[in-house]
Amino acid sequence: MSVEHGWSGSTARALEVDSAQPVTPSLVQAVHRLCDEAADAVLVLRLGGADEPSGRADLAIDVVGKWEQALRRLERVASATIAVVDGRCAGPALEVLLACDYRIGTPGSRLMLPLAAGEPWPGMVVYRLANQLGVATARQLVLFGAxxxxxxxxxxxxxxxxxDDPDGALAAQVELAGGVAGTELAIRRRLLLEAQGISFEDALGTHLAACDRVLRRTAAGVTP
Known part of the structure; x- marks a missing residue:
């Protein structure tokens, strides 16, 4: 993990996840550490690799559960998360990508589901793809691992x-994200994530509470 500087005063903490890297307890801990150290920094996830993704035949189910918890924490962290993909994004790298707020790729980027025994992995990556793309669009990826x-x-x-300039795009997005209050960003992200799973009536109270927060901050002269 490293700290990146030089973007108009914004600070970003970075973590690299290689597509060929298997899910291990150390990778789970690395994601948790990134979230622990987020503070007001933008989180940058550098994803990709040239090698074939590793399988998951020897992966213990308790590690799978801990990995999903780490991804859920990343998905809800009170900081903006930006993924930069270069090369093949598969395995845990793709799972991380789907948990990030903003995603930058290169013309040579390729995305593929995690595999186990040569078949697409049926973890929460399927849930995220279905929610983000819709079932019809996600079908080819989920069923056949295209x-x-x-x-x-x-x-x-x-x-x-x-x-072709992912570093330039990253710098611009870090500067933009650095001007957004982390807690407020996390609230809006949560409203988005919950929107497809609850009714209008159930969502109304939560959205009104979020609006009230903004009005109170405005009245108090609080800016991001």
Whole structure:
């Protein structure tokens, strides 16, 4: 893990996840440490690799559960999360990608589901894909493990932008995200994540409470 500086006063903490890297307790701990050290920093996840993704035949189910908890924490952390993909994004790297707020890829990026025994992994990656893409769009990826290019991923909104200058795009996004109050960002993210699973009536109270927070901060002269 490293600290990155130089973006108009914004600070970002970074973690690299290689597509060929298996899910291990040390990887779970690394994600938790990143969240522990977030503070007001933007979190940058550098994802990818050139090798084939490793299988999961020897993975213990308790480690799977801990990995899913770490991803859920990353998904809800009170900091903006930005993923940068270069090369093949598969295995745990793809799972991390789907938990991030903003996703940058390169023309050579390729996305593929994690595999186990040569078949697509049926973990919460399936849940996230179905929620983010819809069942019809996610079907090819989930059922057959199709690999898609960065350009295709952008058309599906799995990547927010594809560029030949990922570092430049990252710097611009870190500067933009650094001006957003972390707690307020986390609240809006949670409202998005819950939107498809609850009714309008059940959601109304939570949204009104979030609006009230903004009005109170405005009245008090509090800015991000």
């Amino acid at each position: 690999e898609i290019t960065g350009r295709h991923a952008a058309r599906l909104n799995l990547l927010d932008e594809v560029t």
